[in-house]
Amino acid sequence: MWTAVILLLILTLTPARGFGQEEKGEKIYKQWCAQCHGYEGDGEGYTKDYTFPTPRDFTMGTYKFRSTPTGEPPTDQDIIRSIRNGNPGTTMPPWKRFSDEEVKALTEYIKNFAPDVFEYEPEPIKIQAPPFSEEMIKKGKEIFKKAKCVECHGLEGRGDGKKGWEENFKDDWGHRIYPRNYTYPWEMRNGSSVEDIYRTITTGFNGTPMTSYQDSLTDEQRWALAYFIKSLQLKRHLGISLILKRVDNIPEKTDDPLWDAVEYLDLPMGGQVIFEPRDFTPVISNVRVRGVYTDDRVAIMLEWVDKRPNRGDDGNPPDAIRIQFPEKIPEGVEKPYFFMGDDRHPVNLWWWKADGTVAEYTASGYEDLQAQETQNIKATANYSYGLYRVIFTRSLTTDDKNDIAFEPGRFIPFSVSAFDGREQEAGVKCAVSAWYYLMLEPPTPVKVYVMPPIVAIMVFGLGLVLHKRLSRQ
Ligand code: HEC
Ligand code: HEC
Numbered sequence: 049m050w051t052a053v054i055l056l057l058i059l060t061l062t063p064a065r066g067f068g069q070e071e072k073g074e075k076i077y078k079q080w081c082a083q084c085h086g087y088e089g090d091g092e093g094y095t096k097d098y099t100f101p102t103p104r105d106f107t108m109g110t111y112k113f114r115s116t117p118t119g120e121p122p123t124d125q126d127i128i129r130s131i132r133n134g135n136p137g138t139t140m141p142p143w144k145r146f147s148d149e150e151v152k153a154l155t156e157y158i159k160n161f162a163p164d165v166f167e168y169e170p171e172p173i174k175i176q177a178p179p180f181s182e183e184m185i186k187k188g189k190e191i192f193k194k195a196k197c198v199e200c201h202g203l204e205g206r207g208d209g210k211k212g213w214e215e216n217f218k219d220d221w222g223h224r225i226y227p228r229n230y231t232y233p234w235e236m237r238n239g240s241s242v243e244d245i246y247r248t249i250t251t252g253f254n255g256t257p258m259t260s261y262q263d264s265l266t267d268e269q270r271w272a273l274a275y276f277i278k279s280l281q282l283k284r285h286l287g288i289s290l291i292l293k294r295v296d297n298i299p300e301k302t303d304d305p306l307w308d309a310v311e312y313l314d315l316p317m318g319g320q321v322i323f324e325p326r327d328f329t330p331v332i333s334n335v336r337v338r339g340v341y342t343d344d345r346v347a348i349m350l351e352w353v354d355k356r357p358n359r360g361d362d363g364n365p366p367d368a369i370r371i372q373f374p375e376k377i378p379e380g381v382e383k384p385y386f387f388m389g390d391d392r393h394p395v396n397l398w399w400w401k402a403d404g405t406v407a408e409y410t411a412s413g414y415e416d417l418q419a420q421e422t423q424n425i426k427a428t429a430n431y432s433y434g435l436y437r438v439i440f441t442r443s444l445t446t447d448d449k450n451d452i453a454f455e456p457g458r459f460i461p462f463s464v465s466a467f468d469g470r471e472q473e474a475g476v477k478c479a480v481s482a483w484y485y486l487m488l489e490p491p492t493p494v495k496v497y498v499m500p501p502i503v504a505i506m507v508f509g510l511g512l513v514l515h516k517r518l519s520r521q
């Protein structure tokens with residue numbers, strides 16, 4: 049009897065399953081992908097005007113991320129990799145929620161937006177990394193110049209090469225495109241491992257100026273390049289707080305070796321989207337912060353990548369950076385509103401602009417911004433091959449009652465706003481960070497300090513939501 053029931057079940061279910069595969073792909077696509085990639089697969093989803101890069105149009109059958117020779121379609125495995133890992137540095141998220149079977153169904157579904165292209169079964173390249181050696185990196189660096197990667201990616205690999213600024217530097221979908229900054233591995237769309245980089249160099253990205261080097265460079269040369277690029281990647285240090293070390297003298301120059309020896313914190317940046325004009329596609333995605341202090345002064349260095357400097361003399365606003373502190377170190381959990389404070393919680397703003405101006409402001413909300421009467425901050429700035437470094441210094445305390453007083457041993461909230469002139473960022477249009485904390489290292493070693501419970505609640509409760517959201521991007 050049971051056998052009969054089971055048999056009957058199998059019989060009724062089997063055809064339904066085989067038939068359901070295509071429907072399953074369609075259902076998941078419409079629920080999870082169409083808002084970006086469009087119901088017709090043409091990239092015309094709702095998010096199109098708010099994202100850079102724009103979501104892929106699948107109807108052309110042109111895929112960037114492949115293990116197949118240039119001009120060829122991707123393998124199923126390539127599409128599955130994009131779905132599973134996402135494309136870091138873009139709005140394409142990694143998808144972990146689907147079963148392997150569901151991802152397969154999705155893959156079949158999106159291939160069907162360009163059926164002709166997929167009639168051909170492509171052969172993937174072989175990826176077998178040779179062992180690492182310092183020699184490889186050296187060789188890679190030479191090839192990087194000889195093969196003219198530098199013309200687009202810039203001498204230090206930050207994507208600041210001059211070719212990227214030509215007017216018609218576009219992809220096949222007609223969108224402006226920019227050479228990648230290698231130092232941010234978290235933005236390598238096709239993955240950041242040596243194997244991933246080798247795959248990118250070998251196969252190129254169809255539809256973009258990033259062409260394949262399979263024919264023009266030997267296998268060994270491409271591996272050397274991959275190891276060289278890997279060696280340029282920064283190690284991102286995400287966290288909630290930063291300790292400023294006590295030193296005898298403030299390092300005045302941005303390239304002082306001391307800056308590379310002290311602790312740093314990387315702040316993920318997101319667009320300011322609360323007030324008009326909103327910034328949905330900010331390009332400054334990370335600001336690295338470090339600091340030191342002496343008996344009487346504090347110095348904070350901010351570092352970020354901007355592929356092209358704007359000094360305010362090219363019709364665009366000047367690039368700029370701004371650090372924000374509450375006017376007084378808060379005693380409790382209340383912090384000023386994250387963007388330029390509020391009525392009850394005014395903030396100090398230290399604002400450096402690439403046209404050479406540096407000024408100190410107070411603000412109690414974005415509409416209430418005032419330059420301070422006494423100006424107590426100094427700034428030193430440098431721009432080199434795509435990298436800005438700006439050092440702000442101030443005395444620990446000032447005579448101005450509206451200035452924050454820096455007290456060693458206390459958690460001091462701070463946040464950063466960054467402006468890229470080329471993207472018309474100025475005023476409230478900018479990239480912003482969440483609140484973070486810095487502490488001037490107290491005379492007692494910081495390790496034995498216990499975070500006051502109240503600060504712990506602030507840090508892990510409120511700040512974490514925004515921090516998490518930005519870290520994911
Ligand atoms: C929030 C927007 C968004 C959502 C949702 C989204 N994508 Fe994407 N997707 C993108 C963007 C943007 C890119 C382009 C990245 C680029 O051009 O570098 C992309 C790229 C891709 C690629 C790589 C194509 C190539 O050229 O190799 C695939 C495959 C893909 N998406 C599949 C999917 C699938 C399947 C889903 C649903 C499960 C999905 N995407 C959901 C935004 C999105
Ligand atoms: C004509 C300009 C140009 C040249 C020359 C060029 N690239 Fe690129 N490269 C680009 C662009 C543009 C992108 C970003 C493509 C995108 O956003 O889809 C890119 C992206 C990359 C990426 C990052 C992919 C990722 O996962 O995000 C790597 C790695 C790379 N290029 C390596 C190289 C190497 C190595 C060379 C020299 C052998 C080279 N490129 C030469 C324009 C160029």
